[in-house]
Amino acid sequence: MSYEVFNVVRGLHILAVIAWMAGMLFLPRLYAYDVEQTGKAEPLRSEMQGLLRLWQRRLLKIIINPAMTAAWIFGVWMILVHAHGFGQGWGFILLPWMATKLIAVVILSGWHGFLAGELKRIHAGTSTRSGRFWRMTNEIPFLLAIVAVLSVTVEWTLG
Numbered sequence: 267m268s269y270e271v272f273n274v275v276r277g278l279h280i281l282a283v284i285a286w287m288a289g290m291l292f293l294p295r296l297y298a299y300d301v302e303q304t305g306k307a308e309p310l311r312s313e314m315q316g317l318l319r320l321w322q323r324r325l326l327k328i329i330i331n332p333a334m335t336a337a338w339i340f341g342v343w344m345i346l347v348h349a350h351g352f353g354q355g356w357g358f359i360l361l362p363w364m365a366t367k368l369i370a371v372v373i374l375s376g377w378h379g380f381l382a383g384e385l386k387r388i389h390a391g392t393s394t395r396s397g398r399f400w401r402m403t404n405e406i407p408f409l410l411a412i413v414a415v416l417s418v419t420v421e422w423t424l425g
């Protein structure tokens with residue numbers, strides 16, 4: 267495996283991650299605006315929620331889901347190259363910095379799944395989350411991104 271190809275894939279991975287994060291940071295804000303329409307006068311409420319739900323669906327289906335898929339594909343490909351191409355073996359994923367990054371990324375993917383589930387519940391009128399909840403949890407992906415990025419840039423070890 268040439269380093270040139272690896273570096274191109276690393277760049278594509280970072281681009282996919284940027285789109286994934288941007289979408290995950292914006293979607294909860296659309297949820298907050300949506301749930302805060304409850305109790306507002308018609309027909310404004312229906313019109314606003316119709317538009318917000320269209321944006322939510324498009325953001326999830328066109329940006330967030332494909333970006334997450336691409337980030338995982340490029341990321342797993344790089345793990346395979348480290349393990350086999352660079353001869354580091356599967357011990358690579360157990361290196362403290364890589365294991366930390368993978369834990370952050372799995373939690374991030376879980377948050378993505380939660381947001382996708384909430385989209386269905388908000389549209390079905392069964393979500394119990396408030397606008398305050400969405401504003402307070404909005405920064406969760408960014409905190410996880412700090413862990414994921416610093417793990418790979420610092421490559422810290424134990425002791």
Ligand code: HEM
Pocket residue numbers: 276279280283287337338340341342344345371374410411412414415418419
């Ligand atoms: C989706 C699952 C993911 C997997 C399997 C994965 C895996 C990897 C691997 C194996 C590398 C190469 C590390 C190296 O060669 O030094 C890498 C690079 C990188 N990853 Fe991920 N990653 C994932 C998601 C993320 C996320 C969510 C972020 C940020 C929020 C992120 C940020 C980065 C950055 C900035 C680099 C480049 C580091 C450098 O150039 O040294 N990754 N990733």
